Amino acid sequence: MSRRKVWYLIGLSFVVAVIIPFSIHFLPAETQNHTISLEAKKYGYSPSRIFVNKGDTIVLKPASLDATHGFLLDGSPIEFVIRKGGTYLKYTWEDDEGKLQTDWDKVSEVEFVADKAGKFTFRCTQTCGNLHPFMSGELIVKPNTPYYLFISLSIWIVFSLLLYFRTDNGSSFTGFKRINLLDTWPWFKRIVKLRSFQFLVILPNFIVFYLFILSSLWGSPVGNRNIAIIFVWILWWFVLKAIIVPLGGRIWCMICPLPAPAEWLSRRSLTAVRYVNKPFKALHHRFTGLQKDWPKVIGNIWLQNILFLALISFGIILITRPVATALLFLVILVISLGLALIYRHRVFCRYLCPVGGFLGTYSMASITEVRAIDLDTCKKHKEKSCYAGGPGGWACPWKQYIGTMNRNNYCGLCTECIKSCPKDNVGVFIRPFGSDRTLRGYDEMFNAIIMLVVAIAFSITMSGPWGAIKDAANVTESRQIIPFLFYVASIWGLALVLFPGLFTLVAGAAKRLAGSRISNRDMILRMAYILVPIGIFAWIAFSLPMLMVNFNYIFAVLSDPLGLGWDIFGTANYPFEPFYPEWIPIIQGFIMLAGLYFGLSRGYLAIKEILKDPISRARAMIIPSIFALFVINIFLRLYMG
């Protein structure tokens, strides 16, 4: 088949993929009236999902079983407060000066017409408890054309990519040439070369971080009233997942305030290098502490995987209780300090930090890298100042030798090598998305799988409408031990057994279809790379709505950081008005489709390096593509269905 024919087929199938779901949209349907008793209870509604047809009239009879709850339907002016005594419906009007005024009326039922098709979330508007920001329900107005369209498009992407792989002549997905930012922007180079650079970027973070610990301990115990919770788990998490990781990879590690005291202590210096002149190939610095080597057996990211899963098991508690967040930070601080006194290098960051694990794996796809400009120069340079340390910079705290480093995984972007290299042979490069494509071990593969499973689990627990699952996860409040154990067991089981097992079968089938003699290990590790871009995009799709819905709390806590009734900037009562929430499912759908495209195309590049035959490459991609399609459709179902 020629390339041209393939493009024709791709275009034609796109038209088909769009027409089919839209034809369902225009099927005639009868409209009905639905009278629904809507019970609100911490932290969910019953019924949690309401299914109606477009044009149907819905009469809600709301009642609250415990606290005061709210109801705000995405993309509609309908908002009411549900108290034990009655329901108060909001209405607005323009006064004589053209200002919008609002008031509430006591009503026994709320009637409206579902005039738009799709999925719409209704959310609690009244701070009703710890999990209040996650209390929601769903109104699904059939025909849910957007959902069917995105299913159809996801199939189209897989079909088109498979066709495209089949006719690959070797030049597909080459991307652009890397750009060295230090060359392009001389001012940037001057800044990065400053000895105080890392200290200066950590410092503001460091101050804010300690203020957050204080506010966690002494501020409001209600999560969405405490600046630490809102800034760390809503703003930071989103910025980390959606901006920092895809663009900068481990740039967070560069500015992370948590292990900084440990590093300052072991270096006994905030910025300066304490250089000791020694014979060849020896460490040119002296550190505080025992300077032992980290045990080889745990010199991987397994501990990080397990610690991340352990934290995630209490995830919903951690991110809604300020005290839990403060404790986590303090524990990290103490452990990192303790370890810095025993071991050399940043062992906490490399082997223990739960965030560091996935930052490493996901930084493989990021578009920034620190690399040697010319590998020959490194080879010929005998001092290896980047690794052993030099007068200009400390020895690599991440135990990386830039002369051979070809992946982002364990490079913390601390910029020491840029400063220590006497040959000026280190650059900061911008590169195409998904450039490091080799997972080195099962620990990294499991990390990618765990991240994906946790993204699914969080999408169900936090964004989903199911109150019972929230209760199970929220064990410290609900006191339901058995459901909690079941919840934790499902996450661990899915992440460590079911999903990896399924993926092993997929990789096995791919290997069989490829008919190649490469080892199982190579095949599965290469194939697992598909999960890295998918995971990154899944996390973006998960975190973006958190910000779009809850951004008002950012303004509110800025004015009242401790929840003590202050109003510093006059925004303490910033109203809860989600930002275009009716577009959230569509945006999430697009993000997931992008994940599917990048996952498959970059995964394909990963196996292209080990499978030379174009036909067997294309055949090898069939089963993994279907698997990726399945994974993407889990998310589409959760976000749009």
Added chain:
Amino acid sequence: MRKLFAVIFSFALLVLLNIPGQALAGQITGFVKVKGLRTPANVLVYLTRAPSVLLDLSKAKFVMDQRNLEFIPHVLPILVGSTVQFPNNDKVDHNVFSMSRTKKFNLGSYTAGESKTVLFDKPGIVELRCDVHAEMAAYILVMKNPYFAVTDAKGRFQIPDMDYLKQVGIEGINDLPAGKYYIKTWHEKLKTQKKSIEVPGNGELEIQVDLKRGVPGVLYK
């Protein structure tokens, strides 16, 4: 003899009241348009001054019900000198009280099935509250004359409101004699409006009242 006189007298009275009335009287109908409320219901529209009418309140029965943590109706216009019953038809106890100048009372807490009564002997506004349920509120409007109406869900009204008067057991009210009147409105969240109108000799007067959000005034100065 006395009986006969009474019959003749009452017949004459009827003729006097009715015949000219039918020839030279009318009704006011209309609707209110409201800015700043969810519905234009529960707006009282009334005449400040009207021809005096002999009223028999002995059969009148005004009820302010309590069901599902709510007073029903929300606005109850009554005539001065009448008694209102406050039955508790809810599952919980209620304690009806009023701090209004027109009538101060406190019925104390009483259970479902019980009923209490209060006599309203001064015209004006009485705001009802429940001691147990802070969000419960209703208004009893004690009127000087029967020429009033409360708007329905669409904001319509008719003065006199024969259906309402019949329902509460007040009979013998006639249409308005032709002439100039002042019409006034009252709603707990709307600015009071006063409007001069002229009822024609025959037929109906149709009016529209535009109301805005604000603090209401008193019923009678």
